[in-house]
Amino acid sequence: MYSNPEHENGRLQVQDLRDGGVAFLTPSMATGHEEDRQMLAQAFATALRAARPDIRVVPLSGTVSEVNRAGIGNLYRTMYTDYRDTALFDAAVMRQVAKVTGTRYLSQLKLASIEQGARGRLSLFGLSLLQTRYVNMRVFWQIWDSRDGSVVWEGINEVTLAMDTGLEKPLTFSAAAEIAAQDLIKRLP
Numbered sequence: 001m002y003s004n005p006e007h008e009n010g011r012l013q014v015q016d017l018r019d020g021g022v023a024f025l026t027p028s029m030a031t032g033h034e035e036d037r038q039m040l041a042q043a044f045a046t047a048l049r050a051a052r053p054d055i056r057v058v059p060l061s062g063t064v065s066e067v068n069r070a071g072i073g074n075l076y077r078t079m080y081t082d083y084r085d086t087a088l089f090d091a092a093v094m095r096q097v098a099k100v101t102g103t104r105y106l107s108q109l110k111l112a113s114i115e116q117g118a119r120g121r122l123s124l125f126g127l128s129l130l131q132t133r134y135v136n137m138r139v140f141w142q143i144w145d146s147r148d149g150s151v152v153w154e155g156i157n158e159v160t161l162a163m164d165t166g167l168e169k170p171l172t173f174s175a176a177a178e179i180a181a182q183d184l185i186k187r188l189p
Contacts, residue, residue: 020104
């Protein structure tokens, strides 16, 4: 296992997340991995709840449910689309999303890359006896303050998991996401 988390703390203080809570927004994904959005968001929300029970965490499912209940789905969709193109969230929409989720901070994840596979290490007469299975993931995480529309914390982590095995046991997306989340959460104030 190799994990290389880096972070930059803007204005986020220890008490801020405890007082304000955090809601997860729909993650941005590398092309071809759009269906992994929920899994990535769930891994981070679960890890954050486990490591920091003092913080109110609204998972992605809670955020989108509240957005739909409040009738601001089109605004949310436009905000997300604009973010993909500009890396900027509309501050007015952020405030609405924060209000309906009962939080101050919004969590944005971006899966920059993911690669999974296996390489043969030992074969005999065309039969692979030992393989190195691997998963490489690079994920970017930002925490936004809905009150003023600013990024108050951000981090990036590159995770590589590899294992030599003769079994058909894969290294999964969720295993890499959990490690990426845990290592970045340790760096929150």
